[in-house]
Amino acid sequence: MRFAPNPSGPLHLGHARAAFLNDEYIRRYGGRYILRIEDTDPKRVDPEAYDMVREDIEWMGLSITETIFQSDRFSKYYDVGRELIQKGHAYVCRCDNEVFKDLKMHKAACPCRSQSPEEAMELFEQMLEGAFAEGEVGVRLRTDLDHPDPAMRDYPLFRVLTSTPHQRVDAIVYPLMNLSVAVDDHLLGMTHVIRGKDHIANTRRQEYIFRYMGWDTPVYRHYGRMGIEGVVLSTSQMRAGIRSGEYSGWDDVRLGTLRAMARRGIQPQAVRNAVLEIGIGETDIQFSWENLYAKNKEIIDSTADRFFFVPDPVKVRVTGSEPVVAKAMRYPGDESRGYREIPFHGSIFLPGAELSSGAEFLRLKDLFNIRLYHEGDCVRGEYAGDDLQEARSKKAPIIQWLPETLASACILKCAEGDINGVCEPEALAEKDRIVQFERVGFARIDTLGDPAVAYYAHR
RNA sequence: GCUGAUAUAGUGUAGGGGUCAAUCAUGCAGGACUCUCACUCCUGCGACUGGGGUUCAAAUCCCCAUAUCAGCACCA
Incomplete structure (x- = not known):
């Protein structure tokens, strides 16, 4: 393969x-x-x-x-080229491209096609020595001018190219892919070739070379x-x-x-x-990306620790509660992975989208319930009890939050654009880490710093 | 234009004459669980391109049409 x-x-x-x-x-x-x-x-x-x-x-x-x-491997391609010429299967064509194309469409031979192997060989050696300019000549394979598919008729094997030097090889005559691919597939002992449907015509072209050279063809599959x-x-x-x-x-x-x-x-x-x-x-x-995301989630979900990321953060003063420390699990349901400690003392960041949603009764996840008061441009929060069941029964959104004192700036890079936000410093403990920002989605920590940069993967 | 390939739910797949009122995954909707819109679990939604033919029987074989894609390069 x-x-x-x-x-x-x-x-x-x-x-x-x-x-x-x-x-x-x-x-x-x-x-x-x-x-x-x-x-x-x-x-x-x-x-x-x-x-x-x-x-x-x-x-x-x-x-x-x-x-x-x-x-x-250019010399290997030249060798096979010579052999094809010797066997009378290839010739050096000096026709203008447009002219040849026209002849080909009418199943007509170009003048060069009648070359003897000796003449063709002579011309090929001249090509290699640089006697011809770029675009002036090419080596063509004698296939079948009557072939119903015009794409099969006497396609080219080599060209002269001097305007663009190659990075790794000093050459004047370049093999075209159908020649080089056929030669290598044979020389490297390829038994099976799996490639795209766009190569279906090339497969048939390459089969001419295999036949002329007496090689066994690989099994081809085209997706x-x-x-x-x-x-x-x-x-x-x-x-x-x-x-x-x-x-x-x-x-x-x-x-x-x-x-x-x-x-x-x-x-x-x-x-x-x-x-x-x-x-x-x-x-x-x-x-569809959905299918890839599902496969990825299958792999990363169980290892990604959970953190709070507050997109478009808005600072909200919450009154009515003493300072307390929230404990949130790094992975829900698995105590062995430990807890994050998030202190509350009055001033917090909330997602902007949550404030404009109209909800007045919210639960700050892992902390307590609050009631929201919109006063002009400002939003004020007030402690509204610890009861989780109450929040559930009232269908209050349970949202992520961060204390003003423990919020690291973080840019979340999405395909749709960048989202500015703040996240838990611990999420930024190491580069390359894959985390899940609760209620936002999975992300990879790309750059540490202020602000840090995370790349959004998917929900 | 010529040549060829392909056509099953929104997406990806299975199925190659009867057991297909069509598999699985994803998605979507609802529910259970859960201090995330994650995970897990349950329920539901959703497809054989169209038309002919062969056959007792067609998603499956044949033909035509349509659509999509590719090739017809001195690119790969």
Whole structure:
């Protein structure tokens, strides 16, 4: 099996599907799992992407057994190219692109097609020596001009590219993916290839090469296209968004990249479970965040300690009670995980939304009931008893609160925007921690400080 | 335009001639539990794209239509 990303940017959910699906087959049936970096187009290689891809794969925890770079293997591609030419299966085409396209659509041969293997070989060697300029020539495979699918007719194998130097290899002639992929799939002993439906035509093209070379073809599986609601998965579109300042970076919370998910506290195992559930169906699907969130919650709920986070905090003076200390469980129902101690002495923060909801009788969670009095722009609170049952029977909202003296500023980063708030200092004890802000949702503590920054995951 | 693939609840899946008045998860609604709108538990809601055909019997096989997606790049 293999996972073969193009190093043009960080990996996203679409990559994760291919990566985990292949990984799962390895887990179940054994075999080698080759990470193949497909960097045969210098125009599409982002030098930083090599590292990003490596990091993302580490995050996913794939059981990769070996890693290869196609840019190290150009000579192998040239060798196969020569062999195909020798066998009369390929020729060097000097036609104008538009002209060829037109001929192809009419099932007509271009003049170059009648080359002898010797002529073609001569031209190919000249190509390698740099005798031709970029765009002037290409090597094409002789397939079948009568093929009903125009996409199959004499497709290209190599091109000349000099305008963009490659990061890792000094080359004039570049293999195109159908050649390099077919060669590597064979040379690396691939028995099964699982990839997206968008490669279905490429599979058929590559099968020509396998046939001409007398190689056994792998078993191919093509899964359907996947879209994600409200997210662009296209690397180039994401890059454009970052450049224009619309996104803060590759890990912007609104992006479908793995690093964006990681930052929000989405666990790799959750992504794995979600994409494995989707499977290798050929149906095009619209991936919904809900399903991923459910998988993630399954994993993080039991380990995430609970804390108060007060969004859009409003300071309220509460009278009628002596200072007391509230004890709140770190995890409901599990005393062994201990308690947070939250002191009350008059002045507290309450969620702005709660005050404007119109409720007049509330319970401060783990403390006591209060009655609210709206006096102009100000809100005043008054102690209204300790009875939890009373609050329940009156269907009073049980809300989170924080004392003025024990409230750390915290920005909660959401896809919809930032929410300013305050939270318990203890929640900010360590970076990377995943907590649940009661009545708000799960979040990952991203940056300590004043204000601290937390990334919102989901409810 | 040509070529090909696909079509089951809002979303994702199972089911490949009878046991399907269709599985599971998620979602939503209600309830139980609970000092969170979390977790857990219970109940409910919600789907075979349309039309023909084959057959005693079709979600399942065939044809047509429709829709969606992909390819027809000197990208992967």
